[in-house]
Amino acid sequence: MQLRHGELNDAIASLERASTLRREINDAPGYAGSLNNLGLLHQRAGNAGRALEYFLACVAFIHSSGQSLERQLGACLINVGALYRSMQLFDQADRYLQEGIETVQRNRDQRMELAGRVALADVARDRGDLKRGIAGYLKALALAEQIGAREEEAEVLDSLGRVYATLGDDELAAQMSRKALAIASELQLVLVRVWATLSLAHLALRSGNAEEASCLYGEAGQHAATAGLKSEVLQAKEGQARTSRQLGEYQRSAVLFEELLQSERADHAEHEAARISEHQARFDVEKANMEADTQRLLREASERAREDAEAAVQKRTQELEFAQVEIVTRLAAAAEYRDDQTGQHTFRVGHVTARLAERLGLPTAEVDMIRLAARLHDVGKIGIPDAILLKPGRFTPEEFEMMKQHTLIGGRILSGGRSKLLQVAEEIALTHHERWDGRGYPHGLAGENIPISGRLVSVADVYDALTSERPYKEPWTPEAALLEIESQAGRQFDPQVVQAFGEMIRSGELQRLNVQEDQHLIAPGVLLDEGGSVVLPMPTRKAVKEQGFSGRRLPEGVEIRLTELIQEAWDKRRSHPVLAQALTEAASVLVDEYDDDLGRAYVQHNQSLACLDTSDFEAAALLLSNVIAVARTHADLTLERDGLNLLAGVLSAVELQEDAQHLCEASNALSATLGDTVGEANARTNLGIIQARLNQPEQAMDTFREATGLYTGAGAQEGLANCLYNLADTALETGDIDLAVDCALQSMQAAQLSSQPNIGALALGVLARAKNKSGFPVEASQLYEQLLASSLLDPDRLPEAWGWATVHAAENQAARGDAEGARAGLEKVLDLASRRQLLELELRARSELVDLLLKQGEAAAALQHLQHERSVREQHLSLHQTSQVRGIRIKAIVANVLPLEYQERVENAAI
Numbered sequence: 001m002q003l004r005h006g007e008l009n010d011a012i013a014s015l016e017r018a019s020t021l022r023r024e025i026n027d028a029p030g031y032a033g034s035l036n037n038l039g040l041l042h043q044r045a046g047n048a049g050r051a052l053e054y055f056l057a058c059v060a061f062i063h064s065s066g067q068s069l070e071r072q073l074g075a076c077l078i079n080v081g082a083l084y085r086s087m088q089l090f091d092q093a094d095r096y097l098q099e100g101i102e103t104v105q106r107n108r109d110q111r112m113e114l115a116g117r118v119a120l121a122d123v124a125r126d127r128g129d130l131k132r133g134i135a136g137y138l139k140a141l142a143l144a145e146q147i148g149a150r151e152e153e154a155e156v157l158d159s160l161g162r163v164y165a166t167l168g169d170d171e172l173a174a175q176m177s178r179k180a181l182a183i184a185s186e187l188q189l190v191l192v193r194v195w196a197t198l199s200l201a202h203l204a205l206r207s208g209n210a211e212e213a214s215c216l217y218g219e220a221g222q223h224a225a226t227a228g229l230k231s232e233v234l235q236a237k238e239g240q241a242r243t244s245r246q247l248g249e250y251q252r253s254a255v256l257f258e259e260l261l262q263s264e265r266a267d268h269a270e271h272e273a274a275r276i277s278e279h280q281a282r283f284d285v286e287k288a289n290m291e292a293d294t295q296r297l298l299r300e301a302s303e304r305a306r307e308d309a310e311a312a313v314q315k316r317t318q319e320l321e322f323a324q325v326e327i328v329t330r331l332a333a334a335a336e337y338r339d340d341q342t343g344q345h346t347f348r349v350g351h352v353t354a355r356l357a358e359r360l361g362l363p364t365a366e367v368d369m370i371r372l373a374a375r376l377h378d379v380g381k382i383g384i385p386d387a388i389l390l391k392p393g394r395f396t397p398e399e400f401e402m403m404k405q406h407t408l409i410g411g412r413i414l415s416g417g418r419s420k421l422l423q424v425a426e427e428i429a430l431t432h433h434e435r436w437d438g439r440g441y442p443h444g445l446a447g448e449n450i451p452i453s454g455r456l457v458s459v460a461d462v463y464d465a466l467t468s469e470r471p472y473k474e475p476w477t478p479e480a481a482l483l484e485i486e487s488q489a490g491r492q493f494d495p496q497v498v499q500a501f502g503e504m505i506r507s508g509e510l511q512r513l514n515v516q517e518d519q520h521l522i523a524p525g526v527l528l529d530e531g532g533s534v535v536l537p538m539p540t541r542k543a544v545k546e547q548g549f550s551g552r553r554l555p556e557g558v559e560i561r562l563t564e565l566i567q568e569a570w571d572k573r574r575s576h577p578v579l580a581q582a583l584t585e586a587a588s589v590l591v592d593e594y595d596d597d598l599g600r601a602y603v604q605h606n607q608s609l610a611c612l613d614t615s616d617f618e619a620a621a622l623l624l625s626n627v628i629a630v631a632r633t634h635a636d637l638t639l640e641r642d643g644l645n646l647l648a649g650v651l652s653a654v655e656l657q658e659d660a661q662h663l664c665e666a667s668n669a670l671s672a673t674l675g676d677t678v679g680e681a682n683a684r685t686n687l688g689i690i691q692a693r694l695n696q697p698e699q700a701m702d703t704f705r706e707a708t709g710l711y712t713g714a715g716a717q718e719g720l721a722n723c724l725y726n727l728a729d730t731a732l733e734t735g736d737i738d739l740a741v742d743c744a745l746q747s748m749q750a751a752q753l754s755s756q757p758n759i760g761a762l763a764l765g766v767l768a769r770a771k772n773k774s775g776f777p778v779e780a781s782q783l784y785e786q787l788l789a790s791s792l793l794d795p796d797r798l799p800e801a802w803g804w805a806t807v808h809a810a811e812n813q814a815a816r817g818d819a820e821g822a823r824a825g826l827e828k829v830l831d832l833a834s835r836r837q838l839l840e841l842e843l844r845a846r847s848e849l850v851d852l853l854l855k856q857g858e859a860a861a862a863l864q865h866l867q868h869e870r871s872v873r874e875q876h877l878s879l880h881q882t883s884q885v886r887g888i889r890i891k892a893i894v895a896n897v898l899p900l901e902y903q904e905r906v907e908n909a910a911i
Contacts, residue, residue: 008044012038012041012045018030022034029069032073036058038054048083051083055080070107071112074106075112078096078119081096081120097116100112101117117136117143118156121156125159137159138160141157151192153183154179154180154192154196157177157180157196158177158199161177162199174200174203181193184196190223190227191229198217200216201217213239233263241260346376346377348460348464349374349461352464356504359504360452365568373421379429380406380409380429381406383406389403405442408430430442431453432457434454436455455497456497482501605642617650625896628643632897637670644666647894648663649686660690661691664684664686668680678710681711684704688704692733701727704724717753720747721760722756722759725744727739728740728742732773741767747763748767761798764787765787768780772815777815781812784809788802802832803838810823811848819856823852826852850865
């Protein structure tokens, strides 16, 4: 009801509450449907990023639920594909739509299959692949006729008509549009009726039948006005103006064009004013919230670590900067609309500039930054008077000097920004009218003194201006515009940029990508009923080797792009998981496109790490089996080594320590062959951890010492810190307190010099335990306080480490007589351990709490915890048995890639 009344924010709030309730009552279909619907509502609100997060959460939940939710999964995959299509990420859109269609076909959901097929055809059309688009629409049309979906049939017919018109087959186009019009008239589908009538009017005007076109435009305009369809009213009026011009009625044509321009300006100004007002209000709220939060955090600084407060303030500041950028972008669009009736110029310039930057080999992060910043290139036009900005003829010298000021005005608007985006946008606003020969403005920069961003936007801006229609000129063809730009190479433009741009135009890449938004399309996403209407692979976690993917026969640019995608996905895996997911998907699409099995193995290696994060060990084993097999086929020793190392982690996690030990030894041997000292040290560290788990502490410590020597020789501080921590922990378990203290201190020192200071927190925990065991409880207490107050030991990021540190601190408190403090700490651990399913930690905390309660005389409470402890032990035993069975299955999965001497034993164990 809120949605029908236009109360979108209230509708989102209600649906969020409903989704929470469905989760609490274990209504899996309903919860999946709620997540999907939240994505659709956010998409309708224009928040594509938030919509994508909900869709991906829906997919993730379905895959992790263990229930058969095919209908919900298929619908959500189709919605993800449609969203990617609206974002012009066509490869991703194709992939998800195909997968969604296959899913709904298995569920015999023909309505949703139809929505998916229409969206898939839209993708093909937007790519410029009109033949594939037609084939897709024809399949959708057949399905619509089969299931009696007449409304969808009319929409598909109208889309087909417009595609045939684009191809120049006017007769077939008219036939499709007439069929669409007949169905729309019968079913009273006003929107489709208006679209089909407009299509027929366009065809009549193109064929020279101006009188028929005039009648059709009049009819379309009348129906559109009655239905309140502003955009279609303007289209009809523009058609009538063109028709009048063809009929020689120039006065009427001029009047209509003037009315059209005024209507569009008024409508757009009203729309943008509302949007700007909305964003300004949000900006003010964000600013007020930020100031309030800043004050609150400053007050709490005495109670909490200062770095935590500063991090929170920084987060709020980033949110404020985002709001600022969004407002400025809206202002840019409003300013640009004053001399661009489509309002799409800024979008196209950003898109073309980014493609050009990509072709020149700029880093992916820089390309993405330029794509957004370029849209603000003409923000300064907001300060230019209409009399000059909208003048159809040439400027006088005085007027031109005034027009030049838009670069300086834009620079001032964007100046002072702390974000990289605003800084690049300021650079572009100031320099996109500078010339290669130094005769540009505002500062007369020349050659490479002009920033690369300004040189790129300069070409994209001129090209879009030449090829766009204006009230005072017809659009140039792409070929004519390119000739003009090439004639200015070395004078107005950077020759290298012009060369790359020419290659892009002649390859057809720009025509396929520079697709304007089609207002006729209806998104396939519809709100689902209460029966339900959904996961992508988790973020990847593998750094790409510096040398790229050696040995593959890929075009050089593709190989570089693929390497960059996986590298950036790794860099963003924690800070921007959704972006990391998208980058991994893009890499996957690229390797599929070139059928590159080695590149696919690198992607699968990343995905296996994600499976390990979610304890999906069988999936990880399947992926790694393929990774190792492909690596051996291509003699890629590095990838084989890394695959074996990860597979050892899988086997260790399912309690197959001896098999994991053999794989670590094989990984170590490969690192030695490669001459990779750090890789050899990593393998030895893993081997030492497994030896400790096998209750071989002396062997483990010898192995850790060997690894320590290798790390020290290579200057690898992060690996050294981790290895010394494990050596200290093992030494403490054997009772060698002095060695434990010495190694813990060295680990803390190495951690400070590395990019992983949290390892130092783990070592500090070992040091505190060592002090406690050696009879210095007060010193140990001080170390525990320091450890638990540190932001490095965050219970959200390192729950298990925090839990064990808190248990040890509670034991120390109890020994010193602080029973209440110990009890409070143990109860916190129990809460975390039960939520995170950390069974061993929960058992230890409950055991300690039982002893504490008995000493305090609270027998009833102690008994209650004993009962819980028994339940947890049973659960732990069941999990152990399940893990053993799973281990047998996993050994069978990986038998073909294990070293030959172990395969026979693995097969026998599986039998």
